[in-house]
Amino acid sequence: MLPRITPDRLDAYEELLAALAESQVWMLLWHGGPGEPEAQYGSVEVEGHGYAPCVTSERELRESGWTRSHEVVGGRDIAAALYPEHWGLWLNPHAPGGGLGIPWLDLRRIAGGLDRLPAGPLVISEPSIRADAFYERLTLHARRTPVLRSLRRAWVRPAVGPAYLVIGLEVDEPGERTARAVRHMMRQAIAAVPDGLPVGTVAMADAFDPVAMWLRANARPFYDRDGIHRSGPGPAARPHGYGYPGPY
CATH class of the missing domain: 3.40.1350.90 (Uncharacterised protein PF11572, DUF3234)
Known part of the structure; x- marks a missing residue:
């Protein structure tokens, strides 16, 4: 091959x-x-x-x-x-x-798992698609999820397959109890996602995930339980590619 x-x-x-x-x-x-x-x-x-x-x-x-x-x-x-x-x-x-x-x-x-992780190089940027009702409902249910510290968002275009919205999840402590609470929160909010918009999630604590890397460096939380995340370039963050040593 x-x-x-x-x-x-x-x-x-x-x-x-x-x-x-x-x-x-x-x-x-x-x-x-x-x-x-x-x-x-x-x-x-x-x-x-x-x-x-x-x-x-x-x-x-x-x-x-x-x-x-x-x-x-x-x-x-x-x-x-x-x-x-x-x-x-x-x-x-x-x-x-x-x-x-x-x-x-x-x-x-x-x-x-190739079917679980997107194909690089990824192009990652701030979302431009409107999903205000989803973000509002997600924020509402985030306030009811004590294990959740913050939520961030990004728009991801993989090298193969459709682009999709990613929600970055920062939690207090990983574990099965936390995972169940976060899954419940996402299920409560997913009905407000615009038709046809694919949505995925990523753990902010994942040191090896390129989307989590980008979110940590470039995106302010749109929900912040403790109100302590005050750095980062915010909505004007530039698109960036991850996945390969140099341009293809």
Whole structure:
């Protein structure tokens, strides 16, 4: 599938991510052997971002000329291991053209479920669509939800799929009780959403979610239980893209 990946073929890239999630990669070990405590993956840096190099088959391993140890790892497993450290995965760096890098945000999508997390690069901005009745009802029910500290909003355009409204949820303490309370609040308010407007939510405490990152940096709360959030550029926040080391 790798030769099919071009900047204008995001559908092919999504297929590649799905294939990677269900297959294995041969991780190149710079130190140690498979399963050893001192084992360490190789590393490459591209535009200031770190990637762990790998190959995609036994044949590619032979063609790479790699003479040190290697380790065979499932795609989801390596994705889950790398993305929390903001490391990506570089496929077949020996191939003509230098192979292909998978940024850590896409590894997070592989680990968490491609159908659950939006395809990047994301373009994120303040919402321009009118949904005043929804915001008013959401604020009303937020006041009745003691575990909720604040609400923010953003407009997200993924690389694949429709744009949608995101509500950023800041809570006192995560947990099942909090999750139930927040779900109940959203159900109470969702009837006021304009017809045809997709709505999603994101936890503000998620340190790895690009939408939560943008909200923390750029959006003032439209509901603030404690009235302490006074910084941020507010409605004039500029659109910003997340998901890749550089422009596609």
